[in-house]
Amino acid sequence: MAKPLIRFEGVHFRYNPGTEREWAALQGIDLDIYPGEFVAVLGHNGSGKSTLAKHCNALLVPSSGRVLVDGLDTKDDAAVWQIRQTIGMVFQNPDNQLVATTVEEDVAFGPENLGIPSKEIQARVDEALRAVGMEAYRLHSPHQLSGGQKQRVAIAGMISMRPRCIVLDEPTAMLDPEGRREVMHTIHRLNETEKITIVHITHHMDEVINADRVVIMTDGKIALQGTPKDVFSNVELLRSLHLDVPQVTALSHRLRSRGLNLPDGIITVDELVECLCQS
Amino acid sequence: MALFKNITIGQYIPGNSAIHRLDPRTKIIGTVLLIVLLFMVDSFLGYALAAVAIFGIVQLSEIPWRIILRGLRPLFVILLLTVSLHLFMTEGTPIFRIWFIEVTWEGLFRGVMMGVRLALLVMGTSLLTLTTSPINLTDGIESLLKPGKRIGVPAHELAMMMTIALRFIPTLLEEAEKIMKAQMARGADFQSGGLMQRAKSLIPLLVPLFVNAFRRADDLAIAMEARGYRGGEGRTKFKELHFGQADAIALGVSIAFVVLVGVLF
Numbered sequence: 001m002a003k004p005l006i007r008f009e010g011v012h013f014r015y016n017p018g019t020e021r022e023w024a025a026l027q028g029i030d031l032d033i034y035p036g037e038f039v040a041v042l043g044h045n046g047s048g049k050s051t052l053a054k055h056c057n058a059l060l061v062p063s064s065g066r067v068l069v070d071g072l073d074t075k076d077d078a079a080v081w082q083i084r085q086t087i088g089m090v091f092q093n094p095d096n097q098l099v100a101t102t103v104e105e106d107v108a109f110g111p112e113n114l115g116i117p118s119k120e121i122q123a124r125v126d127e128a129l130r131a132v133g134m135e136a137y138r139l140h141s142p143h144q145l146s147g148g149q150k151q152r153v154a155i156a157g158m159i160s161m162r163p164r165c166i167v168l169d170e171p172t173a174m175l176d177p178e179g180r181r182e183v184m185h186t187i188h189r190l191n192e193t194e195k196i197t198i199v200h201i202t203h204h205m206d207e208v209i210n211a212d213r214v215v216i217m218t219d220g221k222i223a224l225q226g227t228p229k230d231v232f233s234n235v236e237l238l239r240s241l242h243l244d245v246p247q248v249t250a251l252s253h254r255l256r257s258r259g260l261n262l263p264d265g266i267i268t269v270d271e272l273v274e275c276l277c278q279s
Numbered sequence: 280m281a282l283f284k285n286i287t288i289g290q291y292i293p294g295n296s297a298i299h300r301l302d303p304r305t306k307i308i309g310t311v312l313l314i315v316l317l318f319m320v321d322s323f324l325g326y327a328l329a330a331v332a333i334f335g336i337v338q339l340s341e342i343p344w345r346i347i348l349r350g351l352r353p354l355f356v357i358l359l360l361t362v363s364l365h366l367f368m369t370e371g372t373p374i375f376r377i378w379f380i381e382v383t384w385e386g387l388f389r390g391v392m393m394g395v396r397l398a399l400l401v402m403g404t405s406l407l408t409l410t411t412s413p414i415n416l417t418d419g420i421e422s423l424l425k426p427g428k429r430i431g432v433p434a435h436e437l438a439m440m441m442t443i444a445l446r447f448i449p450t451l452l453e454e455a456e457k458i459m460k461a462q463m464a465r466g467a468d469f470q471s472g473g474l475m476q477r478a479k480s481l482i483p484l485l486v487p488l489f490v491n492a493f494r495r496a497d498d499l500a501i502a503m504e505a506r507g508y509r510g511g512e513g514r515t516k517f518k519e520l521h522f523g524q525a526d527a528i529a530l531g532v533s534i535a536f537v538v539l540v541g542v543l544f
Contacts, residue, residue: 006382057505059501059504077519081507084505084507088505088506089505091498091501093495095450095495096494096495097498097502098446099442099499099503099506100414101413101414101445105518107413108517109503109506109519110507112514112515112516113506113507113508113509113514114507115513115515116515117515118518118519121515121517122517141446141449142450143450157506159505161507170469170470203424
């Protein structure tokens with residue numbers, strides 16, 4: 001297999017070390033993320049998934065262990081610049097990450113920081129807005145946009161920096177269903193057509209079923225990982241971690257416990273329909 | 280935004296007139312020159328010439344007159360006060376007197392002049408914000424302050440602060456309205472009572488607003504860092520300012536005008 005783009009090696013992280021509020025958010029994470037992958041990280045509040053995300057581009061550095069991004073250690077101050085160009089990051093609150101007063105100026109913010117000549121910035125802004133389908137809104141101001149549109153602009157702001165990977169820290173948590181669909185559609189498209197590695201952090205089960213790999217986090221540790229099918233075969237284990245499974249999986253699990261002959265790990269409606277017809 | 284619809288900050292009227300197209304730096308310098316001129320001039324003829332110049336610029340900018348005049352409305356009380364203070368307080372040849380208040384020719388002259396000066400000042404400076412988009416304005420200010428960097432003027436930081444302020448004003452207003460409605464739904468009363476009572480009733484609005492603003496600032500700082508922001512060093516500009524021929528002419532004419540009128544009148 002190819003060299004991992006992001007590698008976590010025995011990462012521990014404590015907030016507020018040495019104080020009363022000390023809290024071990026990550027407790028021994030080993031994780032490799034490969035170029036081109038779509039990895040979904042799942043866990044409920046306090047499981048350490050946001051802390052994990054912030055380690056990907058050196059916003060936080062491990063208390064012990066290390067994180068390598070394309071071979072560069074995030075603890076190395078000289079490498080931080082390069083790492084932030086490699087890994088883009090989109091946050092939860094769409095309002096709090098847009099800087100400029102118009103959409104195109106905001107998308108240009110990253111390239112401006114990188115010192116790209118202004119002629120090329122124009123090209124990059126056009127390209128990035130096209131990639132998220134927001135080219136019609138270039139002169140709008142952020143407060144005129146819906147939540148889903150703001151998140152797409154935030155994603156465009158990352159694309160214009162041409163990162164190899166985008167880490168999204170619960171980008172859909174504050175959006176309505178329509179906005180969530182827009183964002184999910186956009187990041188899947190970027191993964192497929194632009195070959196950008198995606199690390200999608202969420203607590204919505206239905207957003208992970210199309211991922212290449214699902215990582216389940218609990219109490220700062222990785223509890224389970226594998227393809228969505230493998231992970232959702234463990235309905236009982238997930239329940240014991242207080243995590244839901246997709247509705248279809250829950251339904252087929254209940255049908256099976258009533259004696260129906262269904263396989264493990266059904267995650268889409270189509271699959272269930274097919275299995276039901278066969279049995 | 281029903282509650283806050285009469286707040287218009289940085290009101291910019293988009294357009295493509297000769298004035299709109301000027302480099303923001305030209306317009307900022309021009310405005311400063313105008314202010315200087317209005318404080319130098321001390322005769323009716325001087326004011327008349329300055330007024331003609333401002334009227335000319337308004338015509339060129341294609342901004343409707345009612346918008347310019349609307350800008351004067353909040354100033355009405357101050358204008359009235361200025362004119363009447365000068366009218367009654369200046370000593371000189373009396374026109375008439377009521378009891379102990381004496382109105383003099385000199386007072387009338389001073390008062391009207393002061394009023395005209397204030398009105399022209401407001402009209403001239405509001406032309407700057409009316410014809411220049413906030414982004415252009417901040418870019419212009421940053422560029423003009425840049426030479427001051429050597430003596431410690433934080434040009435880039437000031438411009439960045441202005442941009443962020445402009446970006447978050449609508450967001451914070453929206454939030455204020457949301458909080459206000461939430462508090463009203465729970466029985467808070469923002470409308471009635473005296474001044475003190477009303478000021479007090481704003482506390483449950485301001486506290487959550489400030490707490491949220493600090494949280495926003497924290498989030499924004501992290502987001503900016505994640506997007507590779509590390510201050511003004513090595514940064515390029517998406518839209519570069521361009522000082523063209525029209526700017527050279529406009530600036531030349533303004534300087535000549537100010538020197539001539541300022542010295543002669």
